[in-house]
Each structure stands twice: as C-alpha cells, then as structure tokens.
Amino acid sequence: xxxxxxxxxxxxxxxxxxxxxxxxxxxxxxxxxxxxxxxxxxxxxxxxxxxxxxxxxxxxxxxxxxxxxxxxxxxxxxxxxxxxxxxxxxxxxxxxxxxxxxxxxxxxxxxxxxxxxxxxxxxxxxxxxxxxxxxxxxxxxxxxxxxxxxxxxxxxxxxxxxxxxxxxxxxxxxxxxxxxxxxxxxxxxxx
Numbered sequence: 001x002x003x004x005x006x007x008x009x010x011x012x013x014x015x016x017x018x019x020x021x022x023x024x025x026x027x028x029x030x031x032x033x034x035x036x037x038x039x040x041x042x043x044x045x046x047x048x049x050x051x052x053x054x055x056x057x058x059x060x061x062x063x064x065x066x067x068x069x070x071x072x073x074x075x076x077x078x079x080x081x082x083x084x085x086x087x088x089x090x091x092x093x094x095x096x097x098x099x100x101x102x103x104x105x106x107x108x109x110x111x112x113x114x115x116x117x118x119x120x121x122x123x124x125x126x127x128x129x130x131x132x133x134x135x136x137x138x139x140x141x142x143x144x145x146x147x148x149x150x151x152x153x154x155x156x157x158x159x160x161x162x163x164x165x166x167x168x169x170x171x172x173x174x175x176x177x178x179x180x181x182x183x184x185x186x187x188x189x190x191x
Contacts, residue, residue, distance in 0.1 A: 003025070003028055003029065003032065003035055003037065004028070006032075006035060007035070008035055008036040008037070009035070009036070009037050009038070010038045010039075010040065011037070011038070011039050011040065012039070012040040013039055013040050013041060013096075013100050013101070014091060014092075014096040014100050015039050016091065017087075017088075017089075017090065017091025017092075018091055025037075041100075041101065041104040042101075043101040043104065043105055043174065044104060044105060044108050046174060046175060046184060047184065048171050048173075048174075048184045048185060048186040049105060049108070049171065051186050052109070052162060052169050052171055052186055053108060053109065055164075055169060055188070056109055056162065056164070056169075060166075061164040061165065061166040061167040061188075061190075061191075062164050062165025062166045062167075063141075063164065063165055064109060064110055064141075064143050064162055064163070064164055065143065065163045065164065065165060066143055066144045066145065066146075066163045067106060067109060067110060067143065067144075067145040067146075067160070067161065067162050067163070068145070068146050068147075068160075068161045068163075069102045069105075069106070069145070069146070069147040069148070069159065069160040069161070070147070070148045070150070070153075070157060070158070070159045070160075071098050071099055071101065071102045071147075071148075071149050071150070071157070071158050071159075072098075072148070072149070072150035072151070072152070072153025072156065072157045072158075073094075073098065073150070073151060073153055073156045073157075073180075074151070074152075074153060074154050074155060074156065075125065075151055076093060076094065076097075076125050076127055076129065076131055076151045084097055084129075085125070085127040085128060085129055086127075086128050086129070087128045087129050088128075090129060092129055092130065093120075093122075093127065093129025093130040093131060093133070093151065094129070094130060094131060094132065094133060094149045094150060094151040095120070095130060095133035095149045098149055099133055099147065099149025102147050102149060102160070103147070105160065106137065106145050106147070109162060110139040110141065110143045110145060111139055111140060111141065112139065112140045113137045113138065113139055113140075113145070114138055114139065114140050115137065115138040116135060116136070116137050116138075117135065117136045117137075118133065118134060118135035118136070119133075119134050119135075120132065120133045120134070124151075124152045125151060125152075131150070131151040131152055132148070132149070132150050132151065132152060133147075133148070133149045133150075134146075134147070134148050135147050156176075156178070156180040156181045156182075157181065157182075158171070158172065158173060158174040158181045158182075159171070159172050160172075165191070166190065166191045167188055167189060167190045167191050168188070168189040168191075169186065169187070169188055170185075170186070170187040170188075170189070171184075171185070171186055172184075172185050172187070173185055
C-alpha cells in the first residue's frame with residue numbers, strides 16, 4: 001500500500017507471509033525502483049557477522065566449504081494476543097520468526113541457494129505453525145548448509161559454524177533486546 005503511494009518502506013521481517021505475496025511486491029517494485037524498499041535483516045550488521053564476512057571475502061583462509069547453524073529459543077512468542085502463532089497472520093512459525101535471520105546470513109556467506117530439502121515439526125507447542133524447522137541447502141557453488149531453527153531449545157542459543165578450506169569460524173551469541181543469547185563472539189580455529 002505504501003509503495004503504491006510512492007512512500008519509501010522499511011519493513012520488518014519476514015518480507016511476506018508467503019511466496020505469492022512476495023512476488024506481488026517484487027513485480028510492483030521492479031516497475032517503480034526509485035522507491036526504496038528495505039527489510040529488517042539486522043543480523044548481517046552485527047560486529048561478529050561483519051567480521052566473519054570480511055574474513056570470508058578476503059579468502060586468506062580459502063573458500064567456504066560448508067555451514068552449520070542453530071538458532072533457537074524456548075517457545076513460540078505470542079505477542080499481541082498470539083499473532084506469531086497464527087499462520088494466517090505470520091505466514092509460518094520459528095523459521096520465519098527467527099530462522100529467516102539465519103537464512104539471510106547464509107545468503108551473505110555463500111550466495112544464492114539452488115536446492116533445499118527440509119522438514120518441520122509441531123510436536124510441542126501444538127500451534128498453527130512449526131516449532132522446529134530443519135533444512136539442508138546447497139549453494140550454486142556446491143557448498144552444503146544445514147540449519148535448525150527451534151522454538152524448543154529451552155535456552156536461547158545462536159551458533160553458526162562456517163568451515164573454510166584453512167580454518168573454522170564459529171559465531172556464538174547474538175546481541176538482542178532480551179540479552180538472552182549470550183555475549184556475541186567470533187572464534188577462529190585454524191586447520
């Protein structure tokens with residue numbers, strides 16, 4: 001609606017509730033690209049993520065071989081009378097709520113994903129959305145990525161391991177409003 005009124009838009013994640021909604025926005029935006037449209041993928045600007053990106057792009061330690069990530073919390077957040085736990089409002093559960101940040105960082109580190117295999121479960125919270133999402137992804141450069149986005153972690157946790165030809169980057173903890181994911185750290189382990 002704002003784009004149609006020539007108003008610049010900053011939108012929180014996720015960009016849409018489903019693929020068709022996103023295609024509708026994309027179609028309009030391509031015709032009106034003078035309007036700015038940005039999404040709230042803020043994790044790529046965290047200090048540890050930016051430093052990891054610089055190390056990867058420098059290629060001193062070789063190219064990315066694979067990536068493994070876990071982003072979990074202890075429940076499905078029920079803000080504003082539970083809109084996040086209702087598919088018709090949120091589009092999905094923990095993957096769109098939190099895992100989408102992990103997917104954005106994966107895109108930052110390995111580029112375009114060309115193949116996805118995934119499974120979801122709703123075995124704990126019994127809401128209209130998934131409480132766990134597991135995915136295996138393959139980049140156009142044949143890098144394999146595994147992610148787990150969880151609302152049954154029981155303790156908030158963020159961990160992203162990036163294996164390079166000559167070492168391993170481990171990102172753990174992430175700064176958040178709740179301060180519950182621990183101190184943000186980047187560890188490098190040489191080969």
